[in-house]
Amino acid sequence: MLGNIHSIETFGTVDGPGVRFVVFMQGCPMRCAYCHNPDTWKPGEGCKTSVAQIVDEFERNRAFYRNGGITVTGGEPLLQPQFVGELFAAMHEAPGGRVHTCLDSSGFGWLPGKPERFEKLLGECDLVLLDVKHAHADAHKRLTGCDLAPVLAFGGELARRNIPAVIRHVAVPGITDSEEECEALGRLIAPWRNVVGLEVLPYHTMGVEKYAELGIEYPLAETPAMNKARIPALRQSILRGMKAGRAQLAR
Numbered sequence: 001m002l003g004n005i006h007s008i009e010t011f012g013t014v015d016g017p018g019v020r021f022v023v024f025m026q027g028c029p030m031r032c033a034y035c036h037n038p039d040t041w042k043p044g045e046g047c048k049t050s051v052a053q054i055v056d057e058f059e060r061n062r063a064f065y066r067n068g069g070i071t072v073t074g075g076e077p078l079l080q081p082q083f084v085g086e087l088f089a090a091m092h093e094a095p096g097g098r099v100h101t102c103l104d105s106s107g108f109g110w111l112p113g114k115p116e117r118f119e120k121l122l123g124e125c126d127l128v129l130l131d132v133k134h135a136h137a138d139a140h141k142r143l144t145g146c147d148l149a150p151v152l153a154f155g156g157e158l159a160r161r162n163i164p165a166v167i168r169h170v171a172v173p174g175i176t177d178s179e180e181e182c183e184a185l186g187r188l189i190a191p192w193r194n195v196v197g198l199e200v201l202p203y204h205t206m207g208v209e210k211y212a213e214l215g216i217e218y219p220l221a222e223t224p225a226m227n228k229a230r231i232p233a234l235r236q237s238i239l240r241g242m243k244a245g246r247a248q249l250a251r
């Protein structure tokens with residue numbers, strides 16, 4: 001089976017546990033204002049690559065990934081669920097032994113009406129990094145161009161299947177850095193008992209040059225990088241929201 005791949009990073013240290021072989025899928029339906037990979041957006045671009053090619057490349061450097069594994073990110077991997085499912089299955093059966101699999105997704109692309117398209121992927125996924133971009137539907141739409149509901153539906157499905165998930169939230173000054181919004185996010189994810197981690201990532205401006213190269217206007221040109229010192233407090237706000245949400249559910 002062939003997938004449409006944007007690129008591969010052979011020494012990833014921020015997308016899942018340990019050192020990871022990271023596959024960036026081509027194509028994304030979202031248009032996050034802070035996206036630093038706009039070159040992954042167009043589904044028609046990228047390089048057709050087989051599952052076997054990726055497994056071979058992984059095996060050549062297997063020793064690096066002893067405490068890590070493979071992560072598939074994007075773009076949006078849920079746009080090519082059958083390929084990612086086949087890839088994860090192959091990694092579990094890899095010649096050198098089972099490899100830990102991780103999906104990094106915005107959740108947008110999950111089609112609740114077509115669960116069969118995702119069955120293999122979800123069955124072969126050891127961990128999901130789920131980005132929830134904004135807790136409020138209207139602001140989520142403004143920030144990403146897409147609805148929040150499918151993201152929450154995907155999160156709910158992961159919880160139903162008890163697939164371990166780390167929730168990620170990018171803190172952007174003036175957009176997603178209020179304690180109120182972070183608490184609201186905590187309440188949204190409170191019912192998901194499969195959540196094993198929470199990462200609040202500070203917005204940075206490192207992707208700006210790519211916009212110039214692609215001739216796209218950068219939507220956050222006036223927004224400074226996030227003050228990292230505020231991240232622990234925002235994380236606490238999310239945890240507070242989760243706690244309050246769970247207390248409410250227990251009543």
Ligand code: SF4
Pocket residue numbers: 028029030031032034035036037038040074075076106
């Ligand atoms: S979901 Fe990821 S790749 Fe897609 S626009 Fe948002 S940040 Fe960029």
